Amino acid sequence: MTHPESSSPSTLNESSAVRPNQFLQGPFAPVGQEITVHDLKVTGTIPTELNGRLLRVGPNPIDPENPATYNWFSGNGMVHGVRLREGRAEWYRNRFVRDDQVVASRGWPEVPGPRQAVPAPRYARNNHGNTNIFAQGGHTFAFMEGGSLPFELSYELETVARSNFEGTLNGAWTGHPHRDPLTGELHGIAYRWDWSYARYLVLDAQGKIRKSVNIPLDGRPIIHDMALSRRYVVFHNGAVQAHAGLQAQGYDFPYAWDFDHRNAWGLLPREGTSDQVVWCETEPTAAFHLLGAFDLPDGRVAVDAISYDRLFHKDFTGPTEAPARLDRFVLDPSTGRSTLERLDDTPSEMPRLDERLIGVDRHRYGYFSSRTKTAADATVSRLLKRDLDKGTSESYAYGPARFGMEAVFVPRTPDSAEDDGWLMTYVSDLADSCAEVVILHAQDLSEPVARVHIPQRVPLGFHGNWVPDEELPS
Numbered sequence: 455m456t457h458p459e460s461s462s463p464s465t466l467n468e469s470s471a472v473r474p475n476q477f478l479q480g481p482f483a484p485v486g487q488e489i490t491v492h493d494l495k496v497t498g499t500i501p502t503e504l505n506g507r508l509l510r511v512g513p514n515p516i517d518p519e520n521p522a523t524y525n526w527f528s529g530n531g532m533v534h535g536v537r538l539r540e541g542r543a544e545w546y547r548n549r550f551v552r553d554d555q556v557v558a559s560r561g562w563p564e565v566p567g568p569r570q571a572v573p574a575p576r577y578a579r580n581n582h583g584n585t586n587i588f589a590q591g592g593h594t595f596a597f598m599e600g601g602s603l604p605f606e607l608s609y610e611l612e613t614v615a616r617s618n619f620e621g622t623l624n625g626a627w628t629g630h631p632h633r634d635p636l637t638g639e640l641h642g643i644a645y646r647w648d649w650s651y652a653r654y655l656v657l658d659a660q661g662k663i664r665k666s667v668n669i670p671l672d673g674r675p676i677i678h679d680m681a682l683s684r685r686y687v688v689f690h691n692g693a694v695q696a697h698a699g700l701q702a703q704g705y706d707f708p709y710a711w712d713f714d715h716r717n718a719w720g721l722l723p724r725e726g727t728s729d730q731v732v733w734c735e736t737e738p739t740a741a742f743h744l745l746g747a748f749d750l751p752d753g754r755v756a757v758d759a760i761s762y763d764r765l766f767h768k769d770f771t772g773p774t775e776a777p778a779r780l781d782r783f784v785l786d787p788s789t790g791r792s793t794l795e796r797l798d799d800t801p802s803e804m805p806r807l808d809e810r811l812i813g814v815d816r817h818r819y820g821y822f823s824s825r826t827k828t829a830a831d832a833t834v835s836r837l838l839k840r841d842l843d844k845g846t847s848e849s850y851a852y853g854p855a856r857f858g859m860e861a862v863f864v865p866r867t868p869d870s871a872e873d874d875g876w877l878m879t880y881v882s883d884l885a886d887s888c889a890e891v892v893i894l895h896a897q898d899l900s901e902p903v904a905r906v907h908i909p910q911r912v913p914l915g916f917h918g919n920w921v922p923d924e925e926l927p928s
């Protein structure tokens with residue numbers, strides 16, 4: 455049965471082709487130059503305990519094949535890094551992640567390492583590395599989901615090799631691994647267009663896959679993120695599903711809102727097997743980014759997610775069709791049901807928390823990137839802190855024509871309180887065509903403690919992480 459609101463491929467094509475692609479313009483517009491800048495100008499004082507690299511990655515398309523069908527998720531990757539040491543900003547670097555399209559376009563040598571054929575769609579077949587960047591096992595990796603293999607980068611962010619984690623990764627990695635602070639392992643859910651299952655993967659602290667569980671799926675969803683509670687791996691089989699009609703029309707990211715799909719959260723016991731997965735049905739939603747999950751004393755599980763009431767219904771260039779809002783889903787594995795509570799009506803995305811709590815304890819605070827419009831249609835970009843116990847929020851506005859990105863929380867000391875630490879994010883300044891790393895104390899969003907000035911714009915992108923010297927020294 456087809457839902458009356460379902461779209462036919464012919465209407466899909468017309469709806470996107472008539473509009474300019476916003477993900478190739480303004481704050482999203484790619485930069486062409488790789489630069490290296492030493493001894494960056496700083497306003498304020500960089501906390502001396504911040505020694506390491508603030509890394510991020512995002513799409514920076516070198517030559518989109520068709521701007522009408524270009525999807526934000528599909529651009530070639532570009533990494534950005536700022537190296538902090540003892541109160542100084544030693545360097546900024548931005549580098550393309552050298553996928554085949556980038557090296558062919560620039561005449562650079564091919565990158566060595568393992569390869570695999572991915573049949574479709576284009577965003578995975580082109581094998582980019584645009585979604586996330588982590589250090590694990592003494593190496594830095596940029597990567598994406600859907601079937602692409604990770605890229606290993608040097609400390610200075612040059613692409614060194616393609617990687618399958620020393621032969622232990624097969625098929626696909628994830629865009630959103632989460633680190634268990636007790637073991638140092640990275641946990642993620644991989645999926646592919648051509649798989650009828652998702653794959654739960656654990657990458658050990660030495661950088662090798664130690665656990666792999668195939669989980670049969672109803673449908674072919676995008677499963678972009680996951681969360682860990684103390685007892686469960688939590689993930690969502692939501693309303694955005696693979697769409698063969700879009701694939702046939704050449705869309706980079708051929709996934710669409712499926713009105714007929716039964717949405718459900720999956721709960722896999724942390725060291726369990728695929729037959730132990732419990733599904734909890736929910737209203738149709740797209741929950742691409744999860745803030746975190748925790749177990750309740752009565753056996754239920756709470757997961758806080760950024761969810762959309764509609765996405766990829768008529769616009770296949772990116773997540774544009776509904777505001778992103780913070781919801782709490784409470785899942786009952788004993789009944790297979792769930793309840794939903796809207797925690798915050800403020801449009802917000804890119805959720806982060808104090809990662810010492812992942813899989814360990816209930817989080818109280820969440821940090822988000824929020825963009826709203828003024829009456830005059832100007833965008834206001836803010837860093838938003840949400841106190842989930844009190845139900846209150848505070849925020850820092852970056853200023854006119856300035857766009858903040860995902861903020862990373864770094865505890866001030868290993869045992870400081872949940873919000874006693876630093877929030878760091880890249881900010882793109884459209885008017886002056888430059889960027890900054892802004893550092894705030896998470897308990898005082900009135901004013902940054904430091905702003906590190908970068909003389910080139912950083913396009914709005916995806917995810918990043920702080921890699922302290924204790925984790926990976928230079």
Ligand SMILES: [Fe+2]
Pocket residue numbers: 629630678743916917
């Ligand atoms: Fe993401």
